[in-house]
Each structure stands twice: as structure tokens, then as C-alpha cells.
Amino acid sequence: MTACPSCFQHLPEDRRMWMCQNPSCEKAHDVVASAYLGGPVSSGFVNVEVKPENAPRRWTPRDSSFCGRCGSAQSEVCWICHYGLLPGWREAEVTTVAMNGARATGKSFYIAVAVQQLGHLLAHVNSSVDYGNERTRDVYTSVYERPLYEELGIIAPTPRADTANSYQRDPMIFRLGIINGALRYLVIRDVAGEEMENASADAQNLSFLRHADAVFFMFDPLQISEIRERLRDLVPPQLTTGGDPKVVLGNLLRLMGDSSTRLGVIVSKFDALQALRDVDDVDWKAIMSNPGSAMQRDPSLDTGAFDKEDSELLSLEVRSLLFTLGASGFVYTLDQANAGRGVDHRFFAVSVLGDSPDGDTLSRFGISPYRTVDPLKWVLQSRGVLLAQ
Ligand SMILES: Nc1nc2c(ncn2[C@@H]2O[C@H](COP(=O)(O)OP(=O)(O)OP(=O)(O)O)[C@@H](O)[C@H]2O)c(=O)[nH]1
Ligand SMILES: [Mg+2]
Ligand SMILES: [Zn+2]
Ligand SMILES: [Zn+2]
Known part of the structure; x- marks a missing residue:
């Protein structure tokens, strides 16, 4: 099936x-x-x-x-x-992932970099990433890869699906090769944060969110004004900030209904939070430089297996970090969704850049991703593509 x-x-x-x-x-x-x-x-x-x-x-x-x-x-x-x-297609095994989150939270940047990192990951299982079709090659290279890697600039905001010829109406299909005895594909669908900030629960063009193997919800810490304020002298100001993550999460949960789709809640732009090591605040310094913390490591590309223990530890740490960030209402919404049954979710932290862009150009340090493939490893393991360790 x-x-x-x-x-x-x-x-x-x-x-x-x-x-x-x-x-x-x-x-x-x-x-x-x-x-x-x-x-x-x-x-x-x-x-x-x-x-x-x-x-x-x-x-x-x-x-x-x-x-x-x-x-x-x-x-x-x-x-x-x-x-x-x-x-x-019917003989192949597919893993489906849908992006989500408010505007400018890093969804498209994530796709651009995660696909590259996935190639490194699959080398561990003697495989590689290829485009499933020409449409994916065209869209991935022109919308995602080229602006970021060649022009070192920004990716334009993703257009709503009702914009004429919106590229994100087509899924991006990647061929992962034969792994564990089956031909595997990974399909990623990007969405426009603008559309999620005002989504109606019956939007049929977003109904794929209900059926995905996983939805990756990006939570942007720079959206929190107190954090932005603390980092004012350390991180260049962003051009745009998206809407309230709690509102977008509410819209997503309404669209997902009682579906069993798992939710990866990803704190994006983690490099910005890591910059808190250098602020004059004892509490933040302590949180962000605790040497025993999973947030201090990045074992994501060390092996091709999913490290359950590392992932669970990181999830707990990111959950408590969200409380420190004042986002307790956001976390409780996840726990209380589905009439108190909650949603199957796990927390992640990623930085696709490793450093903050200044306006519309990337830092001269280039791109040094942090834990970018973790969420993909999680969902690929749930589909039997990768093993757990
Ligand atoms: N510091 C830092 N900034 C990032 C990172 N990823 C993305 N950004 C910044 O966030 C901005 C928005 O990223 P996008 O990926 O275009 O955001 P999006 O969620 O796709 O936005 P929409 O398409 O409007 O929904 C980028 O232009 C970057 O400036 C990161 O890892 N670190
Ligand atoms: Mg986008
Ligand atoms: Zn005909
Ligand atoms: Zn269909």
C-alpha cells in the first residue's frame, strides 16, 4: 500500500x-x-x-x-x-512530509538544506538522493537551491496555493534508492506561512496535512520579542517576522482534525539562541552552555540510524526551553489537542545556516547546518527506511 x-x-x-x-x-x-x-x-x-x-x-x-x-x-x-x-509508484514505498508554521519561520530554508544533508545521511546506508521527476528538479534547483547556495541570498516568501502557477502546488518527490529491500521515495510539500496564518479548517488544498506521515511545524524563536530584544546587538535584525505560533498551531490542529499524523515541532534558527551564550544574562548563559546538554551536540550525521535516546533527551530539553522562552501556552495546546488526548509530537532544534543572515545576504561564514536531518531521521525510521539504535 x-x-x-x-x-x-x-x-x-x-x-x-x-x-x-x-x-x-x-x-x-x-x-x-x-x-x-x-x-x-x-x-x-x-x-x-x-x-x-x-x-x-x-x-x-x-x-x-x-x-x-x-x-x-x-x-x-x-x-x-x-x-x-x-x-x-504503486510498487514503491513512500514517506510523506508536510511543512508548517507561520511566515518567515524557516520552512523553505529547511527544505533547501535538509535535502542536501539527506544526501550525506543516505551515504551511511549506501544510497543517495535523486529527483523523482523533472518538475522536482526544476522547482528544487530554481526556488530553493540556487538562491541559497549560489546567490547566498534569501528564498522569496512561498506564494499561497491560489496564486497563479504557484510552484508549491506540486509536491517535491525525491528518490532515495533501494533501502531495506524496497524502492523508497520521500515527498515534501512546502506551504505558505501566510496561508497557514489565515487558514480555514475546510481548505481542501491543505487536506494533505491530515494524511502526511509527519508534519514539521517550525517555531521561530526570533518571533518572540523578548528574545529579539536580548539579541539586538548580536544578531542582525530580520526583514520579516511571522504571526503568533500559537494561532498557527491552532489552525493546523483544526485542519488535522483527529488524524494520526505525527507532529515534529522544530525550534528553527537555533544559531540565534546559541548566540545567547554571549549575552550578559546568567540564566541564559547557563542554559545555552551546559556541557551535558543534548543541545550542545550534533550527532545527526554520525550514523544512518535513528538514535532514539538522543532524540528523546533533546525533545525534553527543547520542551523545557520553550517554557523558558515563555511559550508555555503553545506547549499546552499540543498536550490538550484532540479533546485532551494530545497530538503525537516530538520537539527538535535545528539551524540550517549555523549563523544569522544580515538583511538579505547570508553571513560570510556560509552554511553550517545544525541537527537539520534529525526530524527526517525520525520520520524515515517510523516508515522502516532507517533503523533505530
Ligand atoms: N539565523 C537564522 N535565520 C534563518 C534560518 N533559517 C531561515 N532564516 C531566516 O528566516 C528567513 C525566512 O526563511 P524562509 O525559509 O523563507 O521562511 P518560510 O517559513 O518559508 O516563510 P514563508 O514562505 O513566508 O512561509 C530567511 O530569509 C532567513 O533570513 C536559520 O537557520 N538561522
Ligand atoms: Mg517559504
Ligand atoms: Zn487523448
Ligand atoms: Zn491524491
């Missing part, structure tokens, strides 16, 4: 949908695909096949299908949202 790369729902085993992809064949407005994508979509001629009631238990659907209009070979699309599937 595998999931759709776009709506993240499990593809039903007993039915298939094929669609004509011939660009010169007739197309019609597709209500379902438009609702899932958040903008108008036209689709080609469709054929469907449903397992008959008297079919043998091991039913094999036909392996090809042809357009009733132009006769060309069709390709399979998701039964639910009509998004195109890559050849062989």
Missing part, C-alpha cells in the same frame, strides 16, 4: 484511474483536481477500472489503458485527487 504524492492519501488497492496526457487531446475543467490543488486544473480523458465483485482475491488490474478520444497510452493518476503517479 502506498500513498499519493499529492493528497498523501493511501491509494485504494481495488481501483485505478488512468488519464490521457497527450497535450493536444481535448481537456476539460476538473472540479476534483482543482479543489485539491487550490487552483483551476484541466484534465484529459479518463478511464477507470474497479475490481469486480466476483474477482479472485489476488486481482490484477490491466497494465495499460488507452484514451477513448486520441488512442494514446494513458498514465495512472490518483483515484482521489487525480494527481499523476510516476511509473512504478
Whole structure:
């Protein structure tokens, strides 16, 4: 059983949908695909096949299908949202991750750097990261990689899904190779913080949040004015700050409903908090320079296995750090969600840069990521891609 790369729902085993992809064949407005994508979509001629009631238990659907209009070979699309599937997708194992958080919390920077770091991680399991399709190559290199690594600048704010031709309507599909006996893919969907700050609970184009294996929620410590104030002389001021994380978390939890998606709560821009070592405040100095703390280490790329003990220790430390940051209301919202049952969550700390950007250019120290792959290791282990140690 595998999931759709776009709506993240499990593809039903007993039915298939094929669609004509011939660009010169007739197309019609597709209500379902438009609702899932958040903008108008036209689709080609469709054929469907449903397992008959008297079919043998091991039913094999036909392996090809042809357009009733132009006769060309069709390709399979998701039964639910009509998004195109890559050849062989049903035989592969996919891990799905959705980003979340307010504006300017570091979601797009995270994707840019985490994908690079994932390559280093997979070397431990004798594999590597590749683009799953051309669309992913185009979007990842032009929107994420080039601005950050070549131009050493900023990534433009992610556009809302209802912006014309918004690139983030398409998931980014990465091929992780054959690991533990199966071909693995990782799909990452970015979102616009602007959209999450004002999200309505029935936004169908965000329904993938309910079905992801994990949602990564970015919490920006520089969003807290007291922290910004303390760091005024140490960290260059940011160009934008996003909305209240508690409000965005509330919107996310409404969108997720009672789903069992796990939530990685990531304190981003951790380099800024590490700069608190140098402020004239005994308490912060002590918290940020305790040599026994998991926050002082970064073993994330030492092995290809997920270190459960390190992750649990770090999670507890980051949780108490959030209290020190005055974000107790945020933490209690997680504990009390789902009518008091809480959400399955874990805390992380990452810095993708290792140092603060000055305005719209990166620090001359370049990019030295800290614990960036930790959240990915967590979700990949939950899907059996990586082992636990
Ligand atoms: N100090 C520091 N700053 C960071 C880090 N990551 C991101 N930033 C800063 O945060 C800004 C916003 O990052 P983005 O990744 O574009 O934020 P986003 O969450 O994608 O924002 P939207 O697309 O508007 O939702 C960047 O321009 C950087 O200045 C980090 O690790 N450390
Ligand atoms: Mg963004
Ligand atoms: Zn789908
Ligand atoms: Zn056709």
C-alpha cells in the first residue's frame, strides 16, 4: 500500500484511474483536481477500472489503458485527487512530509538544506538522493537551491496555493534508492506561512496535512520579542517576522482534525539562541552552555540510524526551553489537542545556516547546518527506511 504524492492519501488497492496526457487531446475543467490543488486544473480523458465483485482475491488490474478520444497510452493518476503517479509508484514505498508554521519561520530554508544533508545521511546506508521527476528538479534547483547556495541570498516568501502557477502546488518527490529491500521515495510539500496564518479548517488544498506521515511545524524563536530584544546587538535584525505560533498551531490542529499524523515541532534558527551564550544574562548563559546538554551536540550525521535516546533527551530539553522562552501556552495546546488526548509530537532544534543572515545576504561564514536531518531521521525510521539504535 502506498500513498499519493499529492493528497498523501493511501491509494485504494481495488481501483485505478488512468488519464490521457497527450497535450493536444481535448481537456476539460476538473472540479476534483482543482479543489485539491487550490487552483483551476484541466484534465484529459479518463478511464477507470474497479475490481469486480466476483474477482479472485489476488486481482490484477490491466497494465495499460488507452484514451477513448486520441488512442494514446494513458498514465495512472490518483483515484482521489487525480494527481499523476510516476511509473512504478504503486510498487514503491513512500514517506510523506508536510511543512508548517507561520511566515518567515524557516520552512523553505529547511527544505533547501535538509535535502542536501539527506544526501550525506543516505551515504551511511549506501544510497543517495535523486529527483523523482523533472518538475522536482526544476522547482528544487530554481526556488530553493540556487538562491541559497549560489546567490547566498534569501528564498522569496512561498506564494499561497491560489496564486497563479504557484510552484508549491506540486509536491517535491525525491528518490532515495533501494533501502531495506524496497524502492523508497520521500515527498515534501512546502506551504505558505501566510496561508497557514489565515487558514480555514475546510481548505481542501491543505487536506494533505491530515494524511502526511509527519508534519514539521517550525517555531521561530526570533518571533518572540523578548528574545529579539536580548539579541539586538548580536544578531542582525530580520526583514520579516511571522504571526503568533500559537494561532498557527491552532489552525493546523483544526485542519488535522483527529488524524494520526505525527507532529515534529522544530525550534528553527537555533544559531540565534546559541548566540545567547554571549549575552550578559546568567540564566541564559547557563542554559545555552551546559556541557551535558543534548543541545550542545550534533550527532545527526554520525550514523544512518535513528538514535532514539538522543532524540528523546533533546525533545525534553527543547520542551523545557520553550517554557523558558515563555511559550508555555503553545506547549499546552499540543498536550490538550484532540479533546485532551494530545497530538503525537516530538520537539527538535535545528539551524540550517549555523549563523544569522544580515538583511538579505547570508553571513560570510556560509552554511553550517545544525541537527537539520534529525526530524527526517525520525520520520524515515517510523516508515522502516532507517533503523533505530
Ligand atoms: N539565523 C537564522 N535565520 C534563518 C534560518 N533559517 C531561515 N532564516 C531566516 O528566516 C528567513 C525566512 O526563511 P524562509 O525559509 O523563507 O521562511 P518560510 O517559513 O518559508 O516563510 P514563508 O514562505 O513566508 O512561509 C530567511 O530569509 C532567513 O533570513 C536559520 O537557520 N538561522
Ligand atoms: Mg517559504
Ligand atoms: Zn491524491
Ligand atoms: Zn487523448
